[in-house]
Amino acid sequence: MEKIQILVEQLVTACGITGSTVDFVTHTILAVVAFLLAGLAGWICRKAVVPVLLRLAKKTDAKWDDALFNEQVLVSACSIVPAIVIWQLLPWTFFDFPTVREVLTRLTAIYITVMSARTVIVFTDSFKLLERGPRSARQQYLYSVCGVLKIIIIFIAVIVVISIVVDKDPSTLLAGLGAASAILMLAFQDTIKGLVAGIRLTNNDMVHIGDWITVASAGVNGRVEDITLTTVKVRNFDNTIVTVTPQTLVDGSFQNWLGMEQNEGRKQSRTIYFDFRSIRLDDDGVANITKFRHHMEQWLRDNPKVMADKNPLVRQAEASQNGCCLEFTFWLYAQAWADFEHDTADIMEYIFAASSEYGLTIYQQFPLQQEGQKQQVGQ
Numbered sequence: 001m002e003k004i005q006i007l008v009e010q011l012v013t014a015c016g017i018t019g020s021t022v023d024f025v026t027h028t029i030l031a032v033v034a035f036l037l038a039g040l041a042g043w044i045c046r047k048a049v050v051p052v053l054l055r056l057a058k059k060t061d062a063k064w065d066d067a068l069f070n071e072q073v074l075v076s077a078c079s080i081v082p083a084i085v086i087w088q089l090l091p092w093t094f095f096d097f098p099t100v101r102e103v104l105t106r107l108t109a110i111y112i113t114v115m116s117a118r119t120v121i122v123f124t125d126s127f128k129l130l131e132r133g134p135r136s137a138r139q140q141y142l143y144s145v146c147g148v149l150k151i152i153i154i155f156i157a158v159i160v161v162i163s164i165v166v167d168k169d170p171s172t173l174l175a176g177l178g179a180a181s182a183i184l185m186l187a188f189q190d191t192i193k194g195l196v197a198g199i200r201l202t203n204n205d206m207v208h209i210g211d212w213i214t215v216a217s218a219g220v221n222g223r224v225e226d227i228t229l230t231t232v233k234v235r236n237f238d239n240t241i242v243t244v245t246p247q248t249l250v251d252g253s254f255q256n257w258l259g260m261e262q263n264e265g266r267k268q269s270r271t272i273y274f275d276f277r278s279i280r281l282d283d284d285g286v287a288n289i290t291k292f293r294h295h296m297e298q299w300l301r302d303n304p305k306v307m308a309d310k311n312p313l314v315r316q317a318e319a320s321q322n323g324c325c326l327e328f329t330f331w332l333y334a335q336a337w338a339d340f341e342h343d344t345a346d347i348m349e350y351i352f353a354a355s356s357e358y359g360l361t362i363y364q365q366f367p368l369q370q371e372g373q374k375q376q377v378g379q
Helices: 002-014 021-059 064-068 071-078 081-093 098-130 137-166 170-187 189-203 246-251 258-262 288-302 337-357 368-378
Strands: 212-215 220-227 232-236 241-244 266-274 313-316 324-332
Touching: 021 071, 021 081, 071 098, 081 098, 098 137, 137 170, 137 189, 189 246, 212 246, 220 241, 232 246, 241 246, 266 337, 288 313, 288 324, 288 337, 324 337
Parallel strands: none
Antiparallel strands: 212 220, 220 232, 232 241, 266 324, 313 324
8 A cells, every 4th residue: 555655646746746735635546546445345245245145045955044144134244345445544545644544543433333233233133034933932032032132232332332432442331331230221121021021922822923812901902913022013903003012911911812713613602591481381391491492502513604513502501680591602613703703693693583483582671761661551
């Protein structure tokens, strides 16, 4: 580089420039050359090195290199190369201007630090691509670990940038942060709680991306789309997005419909109350409600919408002031919300209609005012 400096000075002098202007023109030309070399280095990395590395990654049978060395990671790394070239050439470019050289060196070092942290963060996010299973427990671990790593990377980058600005050793700043640990714990308490809650959710196999969950207290009723250190994003059945904290799921109560979706069929249980005054013995000495109960069990077994192998059951539950209670329990093939509700409605409507064929009256409570009117009419 010193030969280039001498050559540039000779060319400037040969052009007839003399005096203090020689230094200014020389430094200007050297700065332009440095920026051109830096731009050339960045262009070579993006146009030549990145495509070669991508092709090499695709040719291998392993999948980890495709995920970790993807185009976004390589392009982010290429953005550091021009700054490194500038940083190396600054001592020779501004050799007569130490103050300018010092300022530009620090600015370049800050840029390299920030872009390096960005590259490492992008590289860390690439680990998530290694596990694509919608309900993979390892994927949840990777999400949690990657979130913690990104926080650590940003924290270290901030310390390094501050040390560059104040011209101090980074280790000195880190040692001084010991007294401020309580403040840091307070600032990152949500992240720490989210990390612990996320680990508990994964270890206990409570929820995964793709699960349908219901959290009544938070208005959540939909599929989990993303789980991070601080939020669980859920798309409700009406396409609204609801976010809750992992701590809410761990500390509270929520319903996960994964078991239903993994198994065939969906359970339904309904109760109906019959007026005691409509229950009687038929000529063969068998109560009409007994015949109705046996008929409904057989009808449910023969119904194509009901899973016969799950043994539909019609049982007499505890009676109350509302009348004699029959409980209908059966499993439907339909799992989709609309189909499940429609099939349930079809079955219950048949039960309502068929009960009258056996002389049974479904209990219906009247308002007090109507009861008084009925009594007056009876009198």
